[in-house]
Amino acid sequence: MRATKFLTVLFLACCLAPTLGMANAITGLYGTGWGTPGTVDPHYRISQTPGNPCLATCAAWIIPDSLFSAWAPGLGWIGPAPYSFTEVDEQTGNYHFMTSFNWTGSTSALITVTGEWAADTEIKQVFLNGAATGAKLDAPGFAALIPFSIEGWVNPGANSLRFMVHNANGGGSDPVGLRISFDTPLPPQGTAPEPGSLALLGGGLAGLAVFRLRRRRS
DSSP states (O other), rough: OHHHHHHHHHHHHHHHHHHHHHHOOOESSOOOOOOOOTSEEEEEEEETTTOOOOSSSSSEOOOOTOOSOOOOSSSEEEEEEESSSSOOBBBEEEEEEEEEEEEESSSSSEEEEEEEEEEEEEEEEEEEETTEOOBBBSSSSSSSSSEEEEEEEOOOOOEEEEEEEEEEOSSBOOOOOEEEEEOOOOOOOOOOHHHHHHHHHHHHHHHHHHOOOOOOOO
């Protein structure tokens, strides 16, 4: 009877610990363009433009009558100005678009997010909580929506994503834009076990140790 009880505890610890550790989620992660064209996107901001660190904030505008493609909720283009069909000629250089989201887990985790994106002219790098992920979109990035995958570590609570869009000025009309649509976030990879999982696993291993000790004494 005692052996059965201890083995049952160990079985539950081994089976439930991974499940509990994976019961976390990404919340509040939005694609670009949620809102009314010609207004500021509430989920994105620009943290830096060529020659301007945007110490307070630089707005990311939802582009009306897009210069790139038809506007649609959740799939709209955003840029450093509310472009229309007028000629614009932005500076050559890097424009950093930022957004934030929450990780509901109580420990850090390695996660992957996927979706489709486009940019004018290209995405040089994507940073997750300041760390380069290696994800990029080569020029010309505005011809079509291209699938992407971003992998990196998140922390409990608020996290940030920063997209470094490079504008290669070719002369004439040369706007800057970013368009992103996220898929449903994938389950976290390499998730550190939750405290409850660790306690349960520890209890199971302790039970096994006691069982073996009693068995040897008998």
